[in-house]
Structures are given as C-alpha cells and as structure tokens.
Amino acid sequence: MLRTFAKGGVHPPENKLSADKPIEVLPxxxxxxxxxxxxxxxxxxxxxxxxxxxxxxxxxxxxxxxxxxxxxxxxxxxxxxxxxxxxxxxxxxxxxxxxxxxxxxxxxxDRSPVLKREISTDAEGIIKKITDAGIVGLGGATFPSHVKLSVPAGKKVEVLIINGVECEPYLTSDHRLMLEKGHEIMVGIQLLMRVLGVDKAMVGIENNKPDAIKHLTDISPEYKGITVHALKVKYPQGGEKQLIKALINREVPSGGLPIDIGAVVHNVGTAYAVYEAVQKNKxxxxxxxxxxxxxxxxxxxxxxxxxxxxxxxxxxxxxxxxxxxxxxxxxxxxxxxxxxxxxxxxxxxxxxxxxxxxESKRKAESVCIRCAKCVTACPMGLEPYLLIRMSQRMMFDRMEGERVLDCMECGSCSFECPANLPLLDYIRLGKAEVNKIIRARKN
Amino acid sequence: MDSKLVVSPSPHVHSGESTSRLMFNVVLALMPAFAVSLYYFGLGALIVTLLSVLSCVFFEYLIQKFLLKVTPTISDGSAIVTGLLLAFNVPSNLPWYIVVVGSLFAIGVAKMSFGGLGSNPFNPALAARVFMLISFPVQMTSWPLPIESRLKYVDAITGPTPLAIVKEGLKKGDTVTQIADQIPTHMQLFMGVMGGSLGEIAAFALLIGFVWLLYKKVITWHIPISIIATIFVFTGILWLINPEGNADPIFHLLTGGVMIGAIFMATDYVTSPMHPKGMVIFGIGIGLLTVIIRVWGAYPEGVSFAILIMNAFVPLLNRYVKPKRFGEEVKRNG
Amino acid sequence: MSSILITAILVLSILGVLLAVVLYLVAQKFKVIEDPRIDLVEAVLPGANCGGCGYPGCRGFAEAFVKADDITTMFCPVGGNDTMANAAQVIGKTAEAKDPLVAVVRCSGSPEHRKRVLEYDGAASCKLATALYSGDTGCHYGCLGLGDCVAVCKFDAIYIDPITLLPVVDEEKCTACGACVKACPKFIIELRKKGPKGKRIYVSCINKDKGGPARKACQVACIGCGKCAKVCPHDAITVENNLAYIDYNKCKLCRKCVEECPTGAIMEINFPPRKQKVEGQTESAETV
Structure with a gap:
C-alpha cells in the first residue's frame, strides 16, 4: 500500500500527454x-x-x-x-x-554541462547566492525561496521535503526535470540541506512517474541522507500540507506553517535552480x-x-x-x-x-442535492456546500468560524460537484471578505 | 481561432458527474431487486411500479410547470427514483388509486412544498409510505404471497409477513421455537421468499445494488453499514439474553425492509447528513429506533419510522457534528 | 369529571401567576437603563438599516448620535436633511443642511461602444472577476456588469440594463447610502451632488490609459485631451492620469464641456434637449 495523505482528495484524469517528451530548448x-x-x-x-x-x-x-x-x-x-x-x-x-x-x-x-558535485560554499554563502539569483518556489506559488530557508529563531527543522509530486493533471515539467537532471537536483537538495542544517531529505513522487522514481532511487545512494518515496496518485498531494502528511504523517496546524512541525518543503524545480545558482552562478x-x-x-x-x-x-x-x-x-x-x-x-x-x-466552458448549474461529495473531497476537512451558501448570503462572519481560511483553493470541491456549482468561486470570495474583516479587526 | 478566449476561475476540469447520472446509477442499482419482485409478484409488481414512477414524474412536471411556473427538471431523474422507491415500499396488490394518491403526496407534499429537490427534510417516498400506511391501513398491510399470485393484481392471495408472524406469536406467549415452523428459513429470507413490500424482500438483490452504488461511488458505506451493524448488535444482545423471547439478529436483518431502508432509503442524499461522522450517528440512530419499534412498539416493522425520525435530526447533526478539520488535532495538543 | 376540570384550571392559573411574578422580578433585576432619547432618535430615522451612515444600522447611529458632542460629521443619507433636522431637534441641537447626493455610474462602455474580447465564465460576481482579470473588454477600468452593486442595494434603486449591460441608477429611489460605491471593486460608482432639479454633469469614464489605447478599447472613453478643462469657465475640471474629473461643487452646469468633448464621455443629465447648432458634432448629449 503506497503512502498518501488521509483526508479527502480526488483523482482527475491524468492526461500527462507530454510525459515522454524530452526537454527541448525553445529558440x-x-x-x-x-x-x-x-x-x-x-x-x-x-x-x-x-x-x-x-x-x-x-x-x-x-x-x-x-x-x-x-x-x-x-x-x-x-x-x-x-x-x-x-x-x-x-x-x-x-x-x-x-x-x-x-x-x-x-x-x-558557468555554461559548461559538467555536473559539479563538490559543495564548497557554506550555509550563509548558499543563502546569499539563492537570494541574489532571485529564486522563488517554482511549483507555482512563487514564494521567495530565501525567506523559506531563513529558519526563525526558536524553530528547528528536522526534515527537508522535496516535492516531486506534480499532482496537477497534464503537467510534466517536474517529471522531465527529475529524469533528465536527476543528479543536479540531488546536489541542489544537498545544498538546501546544508542551509537548513538537516541530515535528512525525503523526495516524494507520485506513482504515475515510475521512471523518475526509479532514476532518483537508483542515484540516491550516492547522496547521503536523501531518500525517494513513491506515493499513491491523489490530488492535491502536491499541496505542502498534504505532502508532509503523506510523507511523515504530521499535520501542519491550522493557520500554521510547515516549520511549526519541523518540516520545510521545496519543489524539485527549485532544487535544480538552487544547484544552478550556487554551483554554476546562474x-x-x-x-x-x-x-x-x-x-x-x-x-x-x-x-x-x-x-x-x-x-x-x-x-x-x-x-x-x-x-x-x-x-x-x-x-x-x-x-x-x-x-x-x-x-x-x-x-x-x-x-x-x-x-x-x-472543454472550456462550465456546464449549467443545477441545485445542490446535498450529496456530500464536496465534503468528502475536501482535503482540509471543510464543508464547501455550507461555505457557498454562507458566501452567497453574505454571512461572512460565520464563514470564519467554519475555517474558510484553511481553504487552499485546490478546487477538489468544484471538480466533484455533480450540480456544477461554482463552489470554489464563492469560497474565494468569502476568503477575501473574511480577510477584510480580520484586517479591520486588527486596526 | 476567431472565438473569444474564455476566462474562468479554476478549476478548469470537472469530474463529469451530474445529478442525472447519479440518479441513473441508483435506478440501475434498484434493477436486481425489481427483477426479483417481478419474479415473485409478477403482474402486480409491474403495474404498481410503472404506475408509481409515471405518476411521480407526471406530478413533478405538472407542479413545476403550472404551479411553480419554473422549467421542469424531471430529466434529473430524481422523480423516477422516488417513484421506484415508493413502489418498492408498498405491497404489490395495492389498488391503483392509492398508488397515485401516494405519489401525489410524495412529490407534492413531501418534496415540492419544501422547495423541491435538495430542500425536502424528509425522504419523499418514505413520507408517502407512512401517509398511506396511516390512511389505508388495511390495503397497506395485506401482503401477497410470493410466486402463488404472480398473474394476479388486486385479487392476489395474501398472508402475513414473517415479522408479523413473530410479533403475533410472541404476543400470544409462544416461544421462538414454537413459531419457527411458520416462518421461512434464513436462506429463504435471503432469497426473498416471503410476503412483504414488493421491493424489500430479496436481500441478495438489494446487496447487489449496494455493491454497485459503492463501486460507482454514488454512496459511501457509512450509513448502510452502521444501520446494519447496530441492528445486528442490538437484536443480538436481546437474543443472547432471551433466545426464546426474541428473534435472532440474522432474521431481523433479512426481514421487513432493513436492507432496502439501509441501502436506498436512509442514504437518500437530501435527507442524510453531510459528513461521515454525522452519517454514522444517523445510522446508529436508525438502527436503535428500528429495533425499539420492532420489539417494544405496536408495529411489527420499524425501518420507515426510524428513518423519518432520524431525518428530522439531520439539520442538527449537520450543524453540531463537524468533520475533523485538517490540522485541528495538532493545534489542540500543541 | 368536573373536579378534574377544576383542578386543571386551578393548577394552570396558579402556575401562570407564579411564572408571571418570576418574569417580573427577573425583568426588574436585569433592567438596562438606556438614554430614552436613543429610542426617540431611532423613531425619527428611516429604519432601513442600510449602514450608509457608517454605523451598524439605525439603532447604532441613534446611539452614537445621542452620545456625540459634535454632530456635524454625522449624516443619514437616506433620510436627508429633514430627518437630520428632526433627529437633531430631539437632542436639542441643529443639523447643518447638506446637498442631496445621488449615485453616479461613471462608465458608458456598452457593448456597442466597447467590444467584448473575452468571455467570462464563472460565478456572477464583480469581486470574483476582479481577482481573475481586469475585464472582458480592452478597457481595464470599466464596468464588468456582473451586478455587485445591484446585489447590495437595499432600495432596489439600481439595475443592470439588459442592452447596455451597465448599471442604471433610479434617482427617485437612490438614497445615496453609498453601499454600491463600496461594493464596486472597480470604483466606478461615485456619490455626486444631485443638482438643481436633478441637473448634473459628469465624466462618465474612469479609464486612466493614454488616449490611443483608451479610445481603441472604448469609443466613449475619456482620452484625457483636456479640451473640457480649457473650455470650462469655472475651473471645475481637472485632468490627471489621462482622465478628466469635474468637481461638482465648482460646476455651474453651463454645459460647455459637453459640447467640447470629442468622444462624448461627458454626460449631461436632466437637461432639456438643446437646439442643434454646430455641425459635425458627435452626438454626445444623452438626456435621460
């Protein structure tokens, strides 16, 4: 039985049409x-x-x-x-x-294609190079990486988690990168480990990329402390919180960050960019x-x-x-x-x-039949059917109590809804309004 | 490309599931039970089922088109499911006008007056069944004997249900062993050779439907399993305490609509809780109430009442039993 | 039989009396002493609870109004000057009269003038669409037409015109509570002076792009040419970020700017139809 996260999740058709297409340099x-x-x-x-x-x-x-x-x-x-x-x-x-x-x-x-394995930069030097190189989270969230690598005082990182899940259907960029630049990624991970001062890194990859899992598993003995883990295919496993849950079975507290439970998550693409920045000055x-x-x-x-x-x-x-x-x-x-x-x-x-x-337009909405598929699908344990009603009726104060801010907008609820209700649309709206209420309260 | 680009919020893909497809799968899941009831009750089952489905769809159309003046949504299939379930919960020799009145009550009163699909607090088919049971007690409790009356409709030969036999017998002071020869064996019960409502009799056919619903992910296991387990455990305890004064748990599970109630009636989307925790509580409640009504109540059969009573608790369960949020446990401990 | 009846009546009566006493005592004990003037002020207010005054409902306004030392900044837009005068009388003060305002939609980009280049497919909410993109036309500032303003209006005073796909304010019903102004994520709606007999002039555009792109996106956009500012004898018009704005306190309703505007972005409302005089003028005057 492959590991995965416990709550909710959906399995959209994978449609990884470009999985076997090598990376080409665009003119x-x-x-x-x-x-x-x-x-x-x-x-x-x-x-x-x-x-x-x-x-x-x-x-x-x-x-x-x-x-x-x-x-x-x-x-x-x-x-x-x-x-x-x-x-x-x-x-x-x-x-x-x-x-x-x-x-x-x-x-x-350094434009040479030679793999540069020896790490000669110390932790501070690495962070400086990452900052200078303008590296951000390449999984899509684009959060500046140096911020994530600066561990706040009093917090301790126990494990570095590398996200090679690529749970979104269609996308294959991380998959190809892992296949073609496996060694570079491994060196990048070691650089990240040095910055964070951890001796353990776990790479999580969904089981629909067996070639990437095999390649990284094969080369991982050459890199101390890095293990590769196959995960069951389930969306949204690429979500930070879900990936941590799947790999080390800890839950990031509501409103908290992975670092609160000793984990830091980076994408494989980011690890590759870190390699290039530090080892190749790029x-x-x-x-x-x-x-x-x-x-x-x-x-x-x-x-x-x-x-x-x-x-x-x-x-x-x-x-x-x-x-x-x-x-x-x-x-x-x-x-x-x-x-x-x-x-x-x-x-x-x-x-x-x-x-x-x-496939571009949504199908016509019908009424909610209370089938509870959205509740079952929500990886955060929320009740989308309730949130959409509150949002439509502008009951934003109550949405806060229903933990609307835990929503990470993965879209599983809208994906599953047999009535084609725009669940996530209204939840987003509610999140924005709740955030406004919270800001107003602070002032 | 000359058409305008579409801009829409994510997600950009959809599972393709729809209300009508879900309903269609429920109809498919009910087909084995329908086939069995055609085999046992023949003509009567066919007439009652067709009549019930047609009148439910017809009334829904009429009410939406002429009374509410909205676009009729009969194509979503929910009226067909209500019609089927209503038919499955009545005897096959029920006169046609009672079927039509029952359908009108199910659609008109129990469903549409609350706002239609998605808004009704009580299962329409069950509400109608109880309405008919109270309004036409004689016709609703004369059960045709299986196989013997295949080619007959209202003139079918009738007899009591196994549950009624046991209830009567125990009331008279007989022991279970004394009644044993009057009731069918467990195997016969499993295959549905007994008097009863036309769709509730054959446990094996209903279980095939259950497997189909689970496979198609139309329902989850929570409600049916918790009902069945509760009834099994509760009647099992009673049976262990006094095997002569109580029927055995398997007998209870195989008779009187437990299967159809647990698999098809209690799992009705609109009138069941929205998350697993609530569903399990809902199921346990139905199980307990069913046994209480059966053992200590006036009626030999209690599933319908139990489900309706628990339907009333659904809003409360939704309000106060919340699913476990991600990251909740940690916060409390840390 | 009769004894049961008497017992029942007796028991219920005694129970009733006892409970009434308990209720009375509790009510006395937990009595909240409030300034009686709050009720009086609240009675004068319209009771729409629209929040247009900035307080949570009419009661909230009444409480603050009674407590406030200085009431000049407080105003009930729905009730207007009469209501304010009455309310001030209750607490023994006088209220300053203010010019009545009305909500004005500063966008004229109907499909005829502003081509749709994209198709929106999501929940009908301007706020949501704003999070997604800047609009389904070439204009990044204009009205999205999804009706957030309509949804928040408590007075049924605004609706989306099915042909122009733009909000239209019913000035008879509009109380200038400002709910639509706050709801519009594009900041298109403004509260402006209603003007004598409802006569008013305003720039019906908020596009800050340069003339070329603005005109390309919408035929009736303000292109920031500044002709109106030059022709204005009262110095009421300023052009900033390629966009003209008319100060309603300075405007004397002479309508010179309306004639001058090359794109017809300046609107005149509730004026009698003027005689045709200059040839080749764009038909800009839209009389409602």
Missing part, C-alpha cells in the same frame, strides 16, 4: 517582456532604463524588501520599453521589454514549461527564457488549434486562465494548457 524569441512582479511579495525595483544594453543573467530589477526577489534579464539586447503590460495576472503591471540581439551571457555564469532566468492540450499537435516540454510570450510556446508546440477557447497558465486544477495569449512566461509558469472549446 530565442525576438522580444521578451519581463514583469517585475513574478513572486509573492513586493515588486522588484527596476535598475535599467530604456535604451540600456543588457546581457543574459544581468540584474535588471532588485529585490525591494525581505519578501521580494531579484529579477534578471533572460536575454541579451536593448531595453525597448518599461511600461505596464498585461501579464498572467490579468492586469497590466510594470514590465521590462527587451529586444533580443545575440545571446551574450554574463561572464560569471541566476533564475529560464525554466521548464510544459505546453500541452488534447488538441495540440505536439505537446512538449520546453526550456524557456522568462518573459517569452506564451504565444511563441504554443506556436512551437504546433500552433493554436482552431477549436481552442481557453489557455491556462499552470495546471488545470489551480492554474489561471489568461486573457491574452501574448502574456509572458514568468518564474511561476509550470505549464501552458490549451483547452478545446468543448
């Missing part, structure tokens, strides 16, 4: 637009001006606070404009547009993006420079099919539908999914 685009807010926290402060020449890996916007991250140029060329542009948030936000001209890298970056300016969809001619995994328009990725995957009607940035369960296919790829873009028209 350089003509122009990139790099938003200065690609992470959770304060937007970075722009350092360049229109007309400046920049090189690949050059810092173009500096972190503007503790919870913020550096932004580097992903191409070499001339800064064309600095103005608000539509990005995947659905809003116009400041971005640096660079017209590509050649491919000239910062000389400090800042985070490119990432693996899965471009997929049932009607797409060539579902693929691309190594993409940050700022590349999504349209170019879709073109490289065979072009946007006639009957497509929705393009999602991220996974189908938690990803965001984009308002324009020219939005740029950012650090948090794990995948681009194109949906055919027939």
């Amino acid at each position: 350089l685009p003509a122009k990139v637009s790099i938003p200065i807010s690609q992470h959770i926290g304060a937007p970075a402060t722009i350092l360049v001006a229109k007309g400046d020449r920049v090189r690949v890996g050059q810092l173009i916007a500096q972190s503007s606070g503790f919870v913020s991250a550096n932004i580097h140029s992903s191409v070499s060329g001339v800064v064309d404009s600095i103005e608000p542009l539509l990005d995947s948030s659905g809003y116009k936000r400041p971005a640096v547009t660079i017209v590509v001209d050649g491919d000239e890298w910062e000389p400090a970056i 800042p985070l300016f490119e990432r693996v993006v899965t471009v997929t969809g049932k009607n797409l001619a060539k579902p693929s995994n691309f190594m993409v420079r940050i700022g590349t328009p999504v349209a170019e990725l879709i073109a490289a995957a065979g072009g946007l099919p006639e009957d497509s009607a929705k393009v999602v940035n991220g996974g189908p369960m938690m990803g965001k539908a984009v308002s324009d296919i020219n939005v740029p790829v950012t650090k948090g873009t794990s995948g681009i999914i194109v949906f055919p028209a027939a």
Whole structure:
C-alpha cells in the first residue's frame, strides 16, 4: 500500500500527454517582456532604463524588501520599453521589454554541462547566492525561496521535503526535470540541506512517474541522507500540507506553517535552480514549461527564457488549434486562465494548457442535492456546500468560524460537484471578505 | 481561432458527474431487486411500479410547470427514483388509486412544498409510505404471497409477513421455537421468499445494488453499514439474553425492509447528513429506533419510522457534528 | 369529571401567576437603563438599516448620535436633511443642511461602444472577476456588469440594463447610502451632488490609459485631451492620469464641456434637449 495523505482528495484524469517528451530548448524569441512582479511579495525595483544594453543573467530589477526577489534579464539586447503590460495576472503591471540581439551571457555564469558535485560554499554563502539569483518556489506559488530557508529563531527543522509530486493533471515539467537532471537536483537538495542544517531529505513522487522514481532511487545512494518515496496518485498531494502528511504523517496546524512541525518543503524545480545558482552562478532566468492540450499537435516540454510570450510556446508546440477557447497558465486544477495569449512566461509558469472549446466552458448549474461529495473531497476537512451558501448570503462572519481560511483553493470541491456549482468561486470570495474583516479587526 | 478566449476561475476540469447520472446509477442499482419482485409478484409488481414512477414524474412536471411556473427538471431523474422507491415500499396488490394518491403526496407534499429537490427534510417516498400506511391501513398491510399470485393484481392471495408472524406469536406467549415452523428459513429470507413490500424482500438483490452504488461511488458505506451493524448488535444482545423471547439478529436483518431502508432509503442524499461522522450517528440512530419499534412498539416493522425520525435530526447533526478539520488535532495538543 | 376540570384550571392559573411574578422580578433585576432619547432618535430615522451612515444600522447611529458632542460629521443619507433636522431637534441641537447626493455610474462602455474580447465564465460576481482579470473588454477600468452593486442595494434603486449591460441608477429611489460605491471593486460608482432639479454633469469614464489605447478599447472613453478643462469657465475640471474629473461643487452646469468633448464621455443629465447648432458634432448629449 503506497503512502498518501488521509483526508479527502480526488483523482482527475491524468492526461500527462507530454510525459515522454524530452526537454527541448525553445529558440530565442525576438522580444521578451519581463514583469517585475513574478513572486509573492513586493515588486522588484527596476535598475535599467530604456535604451540600456543588457546581457543574459544581468540584474535588471532588485529585490525591494525581505519578501521580494531579484529579477534578471533572460536575454541579451536593448531595453525597448518599461511600461505596464498585461501579464498572467490579468492586469497590466510594470514590465521590462527587451529586444533580443545575440545571446551574450554574463561572464560569471558557468555554461559548461559538467555536473559539479563538490559543495564548497557554506550555509550563509548558499543563502546569499539563492537570494541574489532571485529564486522563488517554482511549483507555482512563487514564494521567495530565501525567506523559506531563513529558519526563525526558536524553530528547528528536522526534515527537508522535496516535492516531486506534480499532482496537477497534464503537467510534466517536474517529471522531465527529475529524469533528465536527476543528479543536479540531488546536489541542489544537498545544498538546501546544508542551509537548513538537516541530515535528512525525503523526495516524494507520485506513482504515475515510475521512471523518475526509479532514476532518483537508483542515484540516491550516492547522496547521503536523501531518500525517494513513491506515493499513491491523489490530488492535491502536491499541496505542502498534504505532502508532509503523506510523507511523515504530521499535520501542519491550522493557520500554521510547515516549520511549526519541523518540516520545510521545496519543489524539485527549485532544487535544480538552487544547484544552478550556487554551483554554476546562474541566476533564475529560464525554466521548464510544459505546453500541452488534447488538441495540440505536439505537446512538449520546453526550456524557456522568462518573459517569452506564451504565444511563441504554443506556436512551437504546433500552433493554436482552431477549436481552442481557453489557455491556462499552470495546471488545470489551480492554474489561471489568461486573457491574452501574448502574456509572458514568468518564474511561476509550470505549464501552458490549451483547452478545446468543448472543454472550456462550465456546464449549467443545477441545485445542490446535498450529496456530500464536496465534503468528502475536501482535503482540509471543510464543508464547501455550507461555505457557498454562507458566501452567497453574505454571512461572512460565520464563514470564519467554519475555517474558510484553511481553504487552499485546490478546487477538489468544484471538480466533484455533480450540480456544477461554482463552489470554489464563492469560497474565494468569502476568503477575501473574511480577510477584510480580520484586517479591520486588527486596526 | 476567431472565438473569444474564455476566462474562468479554476478549476478548469470537472469530474463529469451530474445529478442525472447519479440518479441513473441508483435506478440501475434498484434493477436486481425489481427483477426479483417481478419474479415473485409478477403482474402486480409491474403495474404498481410503472404506475408509481409515471405518476411521480407526471406530478413533478405538472407542479413545476403550472404551479411553480419554473422549467421542469424531471430529466434529473430524481422523480423516477422516488417513484421506484415508493413502489418498492408498498405491497404489490395495492389498488391503483392509492398508488397515485401516494405519489401525489410524495412529490407534492413531501418534496415540492419544501422547495423541491435538495430542500425536502424528509425522504419523499418514505413520507408517502407512512401517509398511506396511516390512511389505508388495511390495503397497506395485506401482503401477497410470493410466486402463488404472480398473474394476479388486486385479487392476489395474501398472508402475513414473517415479522408479523413473530410479533403475533410472541404476543400470544409462544416461544421462538414454537413459531419457527411458520416462518421461512434464513436462506429463504435471503432469497426473498416471503410476503412483504414488493421491493424489500430479496436481500441478495438489494446487496447487489449496494455493491454497485459503492463501486460507482454514488454512496459511501457509512450509513448502510452502521444501520446494519447496530441492528445486528442490538437484536443480538436481546437474543443472547432471551433466545426464546426474541428473534435472532440474522432474521431481523433479512426481514421487513432493513436492507432496502439501509441501502436506498436512509442514504437518500437530501435527507442524510453531510459528513461521515454525522452519517454514522444517523445510522446508529436508525438502527436503535428500528429495533425499539420492532420489539417494544405496536408495529411489527420499524425501518420507515426510524428513518423519518432520524431525518428530522439531520439539520442538527449537520450543524453540531463537524468533520475533523485538517490540522485541528495538532493545534489542540500543541 | 368536573373536579378534574377544576383542578386543571386551578393548577394552570396558579402556575401562570407564579411564572408571571418570576418574569417580573427577573425583568426588574436585569433592567438596562438606556438614554430614552436613543429610542426617540431611532423613531425619527428611516429604519432601513442600510449602514450608509457608517454605523451598524439605525439603532447604532441613534446611539452614537445621542452620545456625540459634535454632530456635524454625522449624516443619514437616506433620510436627508429633514430627518437630520428632526433627529437633531430631539437632542436639542441643529443639523447643518447638506446637498442631496445621488449615485453616479461613471462608465458608458456598452457593448456597442466597447467590444467584448473575452468571455467570462464563472460565478456572477464583480469581486470574483476582479481577482481573475481586469475585464472582458480592452478597457481595464470599466464596468464588468456582473451586478455587485445591484446585489447590495437595499432600495432596489439600481439595475443592470439588459442592452447596455451597465448599471442604471433610479434617482427617485437612490438614497445615496453609498453601499454600491463600496461594493464596486472597480470604483466606478461615485456619490455626486444631485443638482438643481436633478441637473448634473459628469465624466462618465474612469479609464486612466493614454488616449490611443483608451479610445481603441472604448469609443466613449475619456482620452484625457483636456479640451473640457480649457473650455470650462469655472475651473471645475481637472485632468490627471489621462482622465478628466469635474468637481461638482465648482460646476455651474453651463454645459460647455459637453459640447467640447470629442468622444462624448461627458454626460449631461436632466437637461432639456438643446437646439442643434454646430455641425459635425458627435452626438454626445444623452438626456435621460
């Protein structure tokens, strides 16, 4: 019996169409637009001006606070404009547009493909390099990694958990990365272990990626303290709290953080980025993006420079099919539908999914028949049917008591609802209102 | 691509489950029991079932279209399920007008007057059954004998149910051993060779339906298993204390609608609790009440009343029995 | 038989008397002493409990009103000046008269003027849609038309026009309680002076984009050209972030700006129809 988390969860069709497609390097685009807010926290402060020449890996916007991250140029060329542009948030936000001209890298970056195993940097040096490289959580949450690695006083980390679950249907970027860059990831994990001062790291991978599990298990004896664990396929196992529950059977307290129970979770993609930053001096300016969809001619995994328009990725995957009607940035369960296919790829873009028209729109709503499928599906033990009623009737004060803030918006309830009710929509609304109430109370 | 891009909040995929598909699966799960009842009761079972289903759907359509003036939702299949369950809970020789009146009560009073599907506090089929039981006590308790009256409808040959035999016998002061030769064997009971409502008799057919519902994830095990376990344990204790004064637990499980009640009636979505903890309490309550009514009450059979009484407690269970939240335990201990 | 009847009547009567005494004693013991003027003020208030005054319901307002030393900042928008005068009289003060206000929707982007480029498919809530994107048209500022303002209006004074897909305020019913202003996540609705005989002029746009993109997204957008500000004899118009704004306290309702606006973004309401005089003028005057 494979391990998994205990409560709730669903099993959507996996549709991992691009699982056997090796990572291809996407040709350089003509122009990139790099938003200065690609992470959770304060937007970075722009350092360049229109007309400046920049090189690949050059810092173009500096972190503007503790919870913020550096932004580097992903191409070499001339800064064309600095103005608000539509990005995947659905809003116009400041971005640096660079017209590509050649491919000239910062000389400090080690571009050789040789694996560099020996770790010569101490913990502080590693954190500094991670901060400088602008690394954020690459699983999609884009929380600045150096913040997560700074253990608050009085807290002790016992185990580092590496998230190789990729529980979202369709996405295969982490899967390919584990297969193709296994050693690099392992070194990255060791770097993270050194920072946190732990001697134990657990890599959790869902059982629908047997080749990745086998590869990492095979090489893991070479890296001390790292174990690989196969997990039963169940969404949302990639959620931090669910993964911790599945691997070490501890529950993060409501409103708490993993560190409260001695765990820190990082994504495999982040571990790879940490390897590159520390061992190769390479800042985070490119990432693996899965471009997929049932009607797409060539579902693929691309190594993409940050700022590349999504349209170019879709073109490289065979072009946007006639009957497509929705393009999602991220996974189908938690990803965001984009308002324009020219939005740029950012650090948090794990995948681009194109949906055919027939699957783009929701089916008609009917009445709640109280089947309790949403309650059974909720991994946080909430009662979505109750929350949607309260939210629709604006009973926000009561929603707080029903723990609406525990909701992580995984979408399992909406996925299961036979009446097609927009459960998560209204729960989101309720969360926002409850947060407003709490803020008002504090003031 | 000329059409506009669709922008919608996540999730962007759906399980494909729908109300009508769930209802369709319930109908499928009821089919083995229907087949058995056709085998035992023949013509009567066919007439009563068809009449009940058709009139339930018809009344739902009429009420929605002309009284409430909304788009009729008969295609969701809930009226078909109500009709089937209603038919399964009455004797196969029930006169047609009682079936129609019962259907009208089920749909009109027990379901629509509360706001239709999703809002009714009591199981419509059971509410109607109890209404009919009280209004037409004679017709509702004359049970055709299986097989013998296959080709007859209202003129079927009738006899008492095993539960009634036992209840009468014990009342007269007989012991279980003395009554034993009047009631069918456990195997016969399991196969449904007894007098009773047309769909409740064959435990094996209902269990096939149960397996189907579990396999299709239409229901969870909590309610049926907790009802069956409670009845088994409670009657088992009584039987161990006084084997001559009480029927054995297997007998109790196989007779008088325990199976159909536990599997199909108590698990009705609308009128059962929303989470496992509540479901188990609900099931135990039904089990206890059933045995109490059977052993100490006036009626030989108690499942319908037990379910209806527990239906009334569902809002309370939903309100005060909360599922265990993730991370809750830790907070309390830490 | 009769003895049972008498016993029953007796027992019940005695029980009734005893319980009444208990109730009376408890009520005396837990009596809350309140300023009687609170009730009086509350009686004067409209009783809509809309929260437009900033207090939780009319009772809350009455309590604060009685306690307050200075009542100049307190105002019941629903009741208006008359109600305030009465309420002030109860506590022996006088209330300053204020100009009546009305909710104004500052967006004219009907589908005819503003092309839909995206299709929204989610719960009908502007707040929710705002979390998702900036809107289903090229304009990132305009009305989403999902009706959050309609949902919060306690006076049935606002509805979504089925043709323009924009909210319309029924000025007869609008009490200027401000609920819609707070509910609109796009900050499109503003409380403005109702004006003499309801006559008022305002810029019906909040698009802060430069002229080109603004016009491209919506034909009736304010492009920030500043012509209105130049022509205004009363200095009532300011242009900031490519958007004109008319100060309703300075505006003298001369309507020069309306004629001048090249896109028809300035609205005049409740004016008599004017004579056609200048040729080639865009038909901007929309008279309601």
